[in-house]
Amino acid sequence: MFESAELGHKIDKETFRREEPVLREALLDAQLELVEKKSFPVILVITGVSGAGKGETIHLLNEWMDPRHIQAIAMDKPSEEELERPYMWRFWRVLPPQGKTAIFLDSWYMPAILDRVYGRIKNADLDQAMERVCRFEKMLTNEGALILKFWLHLSKEEQKKRFKKLEKDKSTRWRVTETDWDYHERYDDILQVAEHALRQTSSVEAPWTVIEGTDPAYRSLSLGNILLLNLKNRLEAKELPAPAVALPPVMTAIDDLLILKTLDLSRSLEKTAYKEDLEKYQGKLNLLTRDPRFRNISVVIVFEGNDAAGKGGAIRRVTGALDPRHYRVIQISAPTEEERAQPYLWRFWRQLPRRGKIAIFDRSWYGRMLVERVEGFCSESDWMRSYSEINDFEEQLVRHHTVVAKFWLSISKDDQLKRFESRQQVEFKRFKITDEDWRNREKWDAYEQAACDMIDRTSSVIAPWTLVEANDKRFARIKVLKTLCNHIEEALESLK
Amino acid sequence: MFESAELGHKIDKETFRREEPVLREALLDAQLELVEKKSFPVILVITGVSGAGKGETIHLLNEWMDPRHIQAIAMDKPSEEELERPYMWRFWRVLPPQGKTAIFLDSWYMPAILDRVYGRIKNADLDQAMERVCRFEKMLTNEGALILKFWLHLSKEEQKKRFKKLEKDKSTRWRVTETDWDYHERYDDILQVAEHALRQTSSVEAPWTVIEGTDPAYRSLSLGNILLLNLKNRLEAKELPAPAVALPPVMTAIDDLLILKTLDLSRSLEKTAYKEDLEKYQGKLNLLTRDPRFRNISVVIVFEGNDAAGKGGAIRRVTGALDPRHYRVIQISAPTEEERAQPYLWRFWRQLPRRGKIAIFDRSWYGRMLVERVEGFCSESDWMRSYSEINDFEEQLVRHHTVVAKFWLSISKDDQLKRFESRQQVEFKRFKITDEDWRNREKWDAYEQAACDMIDRTSSVIAPWTLVEANDKRFARIKVLKTLCNHIEEALESLK
Numbered sequence: 001m002f003e004s005a006e007l008g009h010k011i012d013k014e015t016f017r018r019e020e021p022v023l024r025e026a027l028l029d030a031q032l033e034l035v036e037k038k039s040f041p042v043i044l045v046i047t048g049v050s051g052a053g054k055g056e057t058i059h060l061l062n063e064w065m066d067p068r069h070i071q072a073i074a075m076d077k078p079s080e081e082e083l084e085r086p087y088m089w090r091f092w093r094v095l096p097p098q099g100k101t102a103i104f105l106d107s108w109y110m111p112a113i114l115d116r117v118y119g120r121i122k123n124a125d126l127d128q129a130m131e132r133v134c135r136f137e138k139m140l141t142n143e144g145a146l147i148l149k150f151w152l153h154l155s156k157e158e159q160k161k162r163f164k165k166l167e168k169d170k171s172t173r174w175r176v177t178e179t180d181w182d183y184h185e186r187y188d189d190i191l192q193v194a195e196h197a198l199r200q201t202s203s204v205e206a207p208w209t210v211i212e213g214t215d216p217a218y219r220s221l222s223l224g225n226i227l228l229l230n231l232k233n234r235l236e237a238k239e240l241p242a243p244a245v246a247l248p249p250v251m252t253a254i255d256d257l258l259i260l261k262t263l264d265l266s267r268s269l270e271k272t273a274y275k276e277d278l279e280k281y282q283g284k285l286n287l288l289t290r291d292p293r294f295r296n297i298s299v300v301i302v303f304e305g306n307d308a309a310g311k312g313g314a315i316r317r318v319t320g321a322l323d324p325r326h327y328r329v330i331q332i333s334a335p336t337e338e339e340r341a342q343p344y345l346w347r348f349w350r351q352l353p354r355r356g357k358i359a360i361f362d363r364s365w366y367g368r369m370l371v372e373r374v375e376g377f378c379s380e381s382d383w384m385r386s387y388s389e390i391n392d393f394e395e396q397l398v399r400h401h402t403v404v405a406k407f408w409l410s411i412s413k414d415d416q417l418k419r420f421e422s423r424q425q426v427e428f429k430r431f432k433i434t435d436e437d438w439r440n441r442e443k444w445d446a447y448e449q450a451a452c453d454m455i456d457r458t459s460s461v462i463a464p465w466t467l468v469e470a471n472d473k474r475f476a477r478i479k480v481l482k483t484l485c486n487h488i489e490e491a492l493e494s495l496k
Numbered sequence: 497m498f499e500s501a502e503l504g505h506k507i508d509k510e511t512f513r514r515e516e517p518v519l520r521e522a523l524l525d526a527q528l529e530l531v532e533k534k535s536f537p538v539i540l541v542i543t544g545v546s547g548a549g550k551g552e553t554i555h556l557l558n559e560w561m562d563p564r565h566i567q568a569i570a571m572d573k574p575s576e577e578e579l580e581r582p583y584m585w586r587f588w589r590v591l592p593p594q595g596k597t598a599i600f601l602d603s604w605y606m607p608a609i610l611d612r613v614y615g616r617i618k619n620a621d622l623d624q625a626m627e628r629v630c631r632f633e634k635m636l637t638n639e640g641a642l643i644l645k646f647w648l649h650l651s652k653e654e655q656k657k658r659f660k661k662l663e664k665d666k667s668t669r670w671r672v673t674e675t676d677w678d679y680h681e682r683y684d685d686i687l688q689v690a691e692h693a694l695r696q697t698s699s700v701e702a703p704w705t706v707i708e709g710t711d712p713a714y715r716s717l718s719l720g721n722i723l724l725l726n727l728k729n730r731l732e733a734k735e736l737p738a739p740a741v742a743l744p745p746v747m748t749a750i751d752d753l754l755i756l757k758t759l760d761l762s763r764s765l766e767k768t769a770y771k772e773d774l775e776k777y778q779g780k781l782n783l784l785t786r787d788p789r790f791r792n793i794s795v796v797i798v799f800e801g802n803d804a805a806g807k808g809g810a811i812r813r814v815t816g817a818l819d820p821r822h823y824r825v826i827q828i829s830a831p832t833e834e835e836r837a838q839p840y841l842w843r844f845w846r847q848l849p850r851r852g853k854i855a856i857f858d859r860s861w862y863g864r865m866l867v868e869r870v871e872g873f874c875s876e877s878d879w880m881r882s883y884s885e886i887n888d889f890e891e892q893l894v895r896h897h898t899v900v901a902k903f904w905l906s907i908s909k910d911d912q913l914k915r916f917e918s919r920q921q922v923e924f925k926r927f928k929i930t931d932e933d934w935r936n937r938e939k940w941d942a943y944e945q946a947a948c949d950m951i952d953r954t955s956s957v958i959a960p961w962t963l964v965e966a967n968d969k970r971f972a973r974i975k976v977l978k979t980l981c982n983h984i985e986e987a988l989e990s991l992k
Contacts, residue, residue, distance in 0.1 A: 024924035032927060055820060059812065066927050067808060067858070068827040074820035079850065080576035105820050171775030174782045279667030286670045312563060316555065324551060324570035324601055331564040337833035354575065362563070428520035431528060431562050 001195045005153035005210045011217040023224045024064045030231040031065050031101070038099035038341065040144040040234065044227070045107045048152030049190065050180045051162040052213030057152065058103050060220055061227075071096060074105040084298070084354040086400040088136060092349040097341035098144070108133055109149075109197060116193045117186055126193070130200045132392075139389050141205035142243045142381075143343040146234050149206060150223055151198060152213040156187045162214075242381035245388075258452040260467070265412050268472035281481035282321035288485060289326060293492045295356040298402040301484065302364040305409030306447075307437045308419040309470045310477075314409065315360055317477045318484065327358040332367060344368060344386065345393055352397075365390055369454040374446045387457045394463040403491045404463035405484050408455065409470040413444055497691050501649035501708040505718075512713040519720045520560045526727040527561050527597070534595035534837065536640040536730065540723070541603045544648030545686065546676045547658040548709030553648065554599050556716055557723075567592060570601040580794070580850040582892040584632060588845040593837035594640070604629055605645075605693060612689045613682055622689070626696045628888075635885050637701035638739045638877075639839040642730050645702060646719055647694060648709040652683045658710075738877035741884075754948040756963070761908050764968035777977035778817035784981060785822060789988045791852040794898040797980065798860045801905030802943075803933045804915040805966045806973075810905065811856055813973045814980065823854035828863060840864060840882065841889055848893070861886055865950040870942045883953045890959040899987045900959035901980050904951065905966040909940055 011019075034042065044061075046054050058072045073094050082090045088108070096102035112129045115121045121129075137147055154162065163180060166172045183190060202208040211222050269277070288294065301318070303311040319327060330351050339347040345365060353359040365386075373383040394404050411419070420441070423433040440447065459465040466483045470476035507515075530538065540557075542550050554568045569590050578586045584604070592598035608625045611617045617625075633643055650658065659676060662668045679686060698704040707718045765773070784790065797814070799807040815823060826847050835843040841861060849855040861882075869879040890900050907915070916937070919929040936943065955961040962979045966972035 021922075021924055028924055028927050058820065059816065062825075063812060064924070067825065068829055072820060072825075076821040076853075084575075171779060174779055174786075283667060283670055290670075316559065320555065324554065324568060325572040329558075329563065329568075333564055357572075426517075428517055428524055428560070431524050 001198065002151075002153050002191065002210060005212040006155040006158075007212065008214065009212045009218045009222075010215045011221055013217070016217040016221065019221060023221065023228065027064055027224060027228050027231070028066065030228060030235060031069060033235050034101075034231065035066075035069050035099045037235070038097075040146055041096040041098050041341075042101040042231070043096065043140065043145050043147045044101065044103045045109065045147070045149040046103055046152065047106045047110050048150070048211075048213065049154050049159060049187070050183050051159050051166075051176075052152035052154045053216060053219050054105060054152055056216065057150075057219065057223060058105060061103060061224075064224065065101070069099065070101045070103065072103045072105065075107075075111075081354060085352050086396040086402075088132075088396060089349060089352060092346060095140075095342060095346065097338065099341070108136070109201075113190065113193050113197055117189045126197065127200065130197050132396075134201055134203065135388075135392050137201070137203070137206040138243075139345075139385075139392070140343060142385055145343075146230060147206035148227060148230055149201075149208045150226075151194070151208060151210045152219065153210055154213050156184070158214050159184055159187065242379065243385060245381055245384040258448060259455055260408075260410055260448055260452055263410055263467055263469050265410065265415075265469050265471040267469045267475050269474040269478060271474070274474040274478065277478045278317065278481070281478065281485055282317070284485050285318070285321040285481060285488070286323075288488045288492065289322060289358070291492055293495050294488075296401060296495055297488075297491050298353045298355055298397075298400070299358040299488060300353065300397060300402055300404050301358065301360045302366065302404070302406040303360070303362050303409065304364060304366050304370065304407070304451075305468070305470065306411050306416055307440055308416050308423065308432070309409035309411045310473050311362055311409055312432075313473060314407070314468075314477050314480045315362060317481060318360065321481075322358065326356065327360060328353070329360045329362060332361060332363040344382075345389065348393070353402075355401075365393065366454055366458070369458075370447065370450050371440075373450050374443055387454075390458055391460065394458075394460070398462040401491070401495075403487050405487045406459075406463060406465045407468050407480055407483070408451065408465055409468045409476060411470050413441075415471045416441065497694065498647075498649050498687065498706060501706045502651040502654075503708065504710065505708045505714045506711045507713040507717055509713070512717065515717060519717065519724065523560055523720060523724050523727070524562065526724060526731060527565060529731050530597075530727065531562075531565050531595045533731070534593075536642055537592040537594050537837075538597040538727070539592065539636065539641050539643045540597065540599045541605065541643070541645040542599055542648065543602045543606050544646070544707075544709065545650050545655060545683070546679050547655050547662075547672075548648035548650045549712060549715050550601060550648055552712065553646075553715065553719060554601060557599060557720075560720065561597070565595065566597045566599065568599045568601065569603075571603075571607075577850060581848050582896040582898075584628075584892060585845060585848060588842060591636075591838060591842065593834065595837070604632070605697075609686065609689050609693055613685045622693065623696065626693050628892075629697055630699065631884075631888050633697070633699070633702040634739075635841075635881075635888070636839060638881055640736065641839075642726060643702035644723060644726055645697075645704045646722075647690070647704060647706045648715065649706055650709050652680070654710050655680055655683065738875065739881060741877055741880040754944060755951055756904075756906055756944055756948055759906055759963055759965050761906065761911075761965050761967040763965045763971050765970040765974060767970070770970040770974065773974045774813065774977070777974065777981055778813070780981050781814070781817040781977060781984070782819075784984045784988065785818060785854070787988055789991050790984075792897060792991055793984075793987050794849045794851055794893075794896070795854040795984060796849065796893060796898055796900050797854065797856045798862065798900070798902040799856070799858050799905065800860060800862050800866065800903070800947075801964070801966065802907050802912055803936055804912050804919065804928070805905035805907045806969050807858055807905055808928075809969060810903070810964075810973050810976045811858060813977060814856065817977075818854065822852065823856060824849070825856045825858060828857060828859040840878075841885065844889070849898075851897075861889065862950060862954070865954075866943065866946050867936075869946050870939055883950075886954055887956065890954075890956070894958040897987070897991075899983050901983045902955075902959060902961045903964050903976055903979070904947065904961055905964045905972060907966050909937075911967045912937065 034040075046057055048054055062070060062072065071094070075090065078090055091104075091108060094102065112121070112126055116123070116126045141147055163176045163184065166176045198208050209226055211219055213219050303315060305311055315329060319329065328351075335347055348361075348365045351359055351361075368378060368383050368386040372378040397404050420433055420437065423429040455465050455467070466479070468476050468479050530536075542553055544550055558566055558568065567590070571586065574586055587600075587604060590598065608617070608622055612619070612622045637643055659672045659680065662672045694704050694706075705719075705722055707715055709715050799811060801807055811825060815825065824847075831843055844857075844861045847855055847857075864874060864879050864882040865886075868874045893900050916929055916933065919925040951961050951963070962975070964972045964975050
């Protein structure tokens with residue numbers, strides 16, 4: 001894989017002097033068009049062996065292009081806040097918006113490769129990590145990102161020469177560190193692991209290019225030309241073809257029996273029993289969140305359901321049991337400009353709770369499978385691929401010791417009508433009912449179908465949906481509290 | 497101060513039942529108008545003695561108003577990332593944008609009050625902290641925020657009664673913690689310190705209201721009515737009167753001698769000497785950033801100057817000496833929608849570096865005193881008050897062990913012309929020169945005057961401006977590197 005990057009590729013000075021300004025100008029033009037159109041973000045991954053010119057390349061791109069629209073991102077050790085969220089959070093934090101370019105030095109690759117080289121993880125772990133990277137990059141390209149990945153290469157011999165040369169000159173001596181020499185020692189191991197990782201993660205959408213790093217002129221022109229070609233290609237492309245979407249497998253019923261139709265909505269709770277249970281489960285929830293082990297987990301609660309199903313009231317019964325320093329309620333409505341310029345899930349990643357904290361989402365990332373699907377706010381392939389993207393997302397949460405509790409509050413069509421009408425009669429409830437609610441009501445069946453598809457495809461063992469019979473508010477609230485207590489209790493006990 | 501909040505204020509049930517829906521409706525209407533107009537953010541501070549109903553009040557406001565536009569903010573212990581920035585960073589992170597409401601529980605008051613009560617800080621420290629709070633709130637109100645601060649009160653006797661009552665009922669027992677009883681013990685101390693702090697921070701723009709918390713009906717209606725009154729007042733107000741602005745004192749010269757005119761722009765550096773110095777100071781800078789003590793400081797570098805003065809080139813000579821994991825270059829251009837809905841300095845607060853990191857601002861918060869002033873993008877009072885707001889901002893940085901290095905790169909009018917013309921001739925430099933640059937050039941004198949005012953008023957002992965003679969690029973780059981090394985060296989040595 002790396003052989004042809006050890007051939008001693010070279011560009012003579014004259015050629016470079018002739019070609020560099022032409023390339024620069026073309027790159028600038030392409031960048032300007034990208035900035036103006038704001039049509040997609042560009043993500044460059046630059047990694048490779050030490051001494052092959054990774055830093056210089058980033059430097060050069062900053063000089064060649066308009067630096068106002070490029071951000072170079074080199075990650076240090078994760079901060080405490082980063083460690084308290086799923087691993088990819090630190091990258092989500094700094095994704096470039098549409099029209100901008102981010103250059104990730106070493107990115108999500110090098111840490112995993114080095115972990116393997118130094119024996120901190122096993123082969124299987126590396127494979128899993130790379131598999132997750134593939135899904136992450138696929139999501140990004142499906143969201144429109146242009147991803148180009150470069151491995152800058154040097155042979156072991158060349159690397160040694162380069163280090164020695166840098167060390168000889170006292171002005172560049174500081175550029176060679178002990179770590180660099182240590183990597184040189186482990187050159188063969190690094191290459192072997194890298195080759196495996198690169199093969200596993202090279203895809204049509206996010207391909208790897210290996211470039212020999214010995215000659216700066218060759219390295220720069222090669223990388224610049226590939227970048228230019230891809231930029232122009234994408235800028236000229238009319239529309240991206242809709243991505244092929246694989247849906248998670250689901251039992252399909254040949255009759256018309258939808259899961260939401262099987263709920264017994266007549267379930268209810270007496271006022272006295274309700275008061276007792278409310279006390280009991282609010283007290284229990286409070287105790288659970290004060291458990292010392294609670295500091296090791298996070299909790300994400302999702303509320304979805306029919307309009308007027310009582311999400312707000314249920315949420316207040318949950319928060320009533322909590323210390324206000326420990327939770328945040330996140331109301332999901334229209335995205336902001338910054339959010340619209342990012343992948344769909346970005347606005348939810350930015351709200352993830354730290355360890356020991358609870359985030360309550362009043363509506364959530366499931367909007368894509370519900371309102372956006374039914375109202376046609378996104379394309380069919382967008383909401384279809386969101387099934388697997390959301391499963392990935394929740395899997396990352398759960399793997400990071402986050403309890404994911406998802407509630408669907410279900411009321412009957414008749415009951416909804418009663419609630420709508422009563423809301424219109426009480427002045428201070430009028431804000432809760434809009435023309436949109438009435439319009440949505442007309443599409444009851446379509447919403448029901450979408451909700452059932454969503455439940456079928458995203459209710460997993462690790463993050464199951466709880467369907468809540470909500471015609472009776474008291475019954476619904478207690479079911480929510482009780483389920484939540486169970487989920488948290490299980491998570492605490494599984495911590496050992 | 498608290499006497500009239502111990503009188504046993506009460507509202508009878510019937511009155512409450514009559515008035516509550518009216519208030520709710522009016523509050524909702526006002527909130528809706530606020531959301532639609534997006535004219536200002538609302539900041540409520542709710543604090544007071546334990547048991548006086550702070551939590552319940554926040555709960556109630558969430559029930560009364562549309563929760564999509566209210567965020568309750570209760571702070572836990574600061575995270576590592578928060579500790580690595582100036583104290584107010586955690587509050588800047590969560591400021592509400594225009595049209596939204598944030599309720600800060602205890603906010604920036606209670607931690608300082610308790611620190612004093614428990615003897616962790618002295619009286620003078622508390623006074624200083626409250627003085628800083630005053631300036632912070634003043635900045636917010638000048639930026640248009642509506643700030644209302646409530647102290648919910650109980651007499652010592654009432655507090656005891658309330659705790660006992662909660663403890664008797666097993667469903668509410670968990671609401672009384674050991675900390676609450678500890679605060680009860682120190683009731684008199686807390687009140688004494690709080691009274692002092694409240695007096696010091698009650699202003700026309702951000703007044704305190706003390707409300708007796710014994711009777712929930714009285715408490716809720718009182719607070720709700722004050723909120724309503726203030727909301728309506730502000731919504732009806734046409735324009736806010738321009739704030740009175742006090743400028744930092746400056747020596748005024750009666751002749752026409754501007755500081756920028758005193759620079760000897762002919763200063764230059766030979767190519768050989770330049771190469772030697774570049775090596776020397778890049779090496780030195782690199783060593784300084786690898787010093788173990790460097791992990792205890794942050795560095796903020798600001799580049800301002802005439803158009804085409806060579807900021808980009810100077811920045812690249814700095815970054816060329818740095819580990820890419822340790823710095824970030826922040827290009828300041830037009831603010832995003834989220835940034836426009838926040839106070840002016842918000843977009844810079846969000847970019848502050850952690851400990852051991854360097855943030856390089858290519859243009860900065862000084863834009864307000866330069867381009868925004870000259871082009872009339874903001875009102876006169878806006879740029880005038882920015883002098884003291886920016887001094888406050890930088891003072892917070894320096895107090896937090898941040899090196900603030902500010903460079904003004906100065907070239908002559910003739911040299912600028914030469915550079916503009918050469919930029920237009922080289923294809924790949926053309927992006928660096930726009931019509932706007934030519935237009936700005938016509939206002940050379942106005943920009944020069946603005947820059948001189950800025951330097952006079954914001955060059956402080958703790959964060960001085962370095963004026964860089966930049967007709968000769970080599971000279972300029974070395975001066976920047978050398979000065980930066982000195983600043984960092986001083987900071988490291990002062991750490992002891």
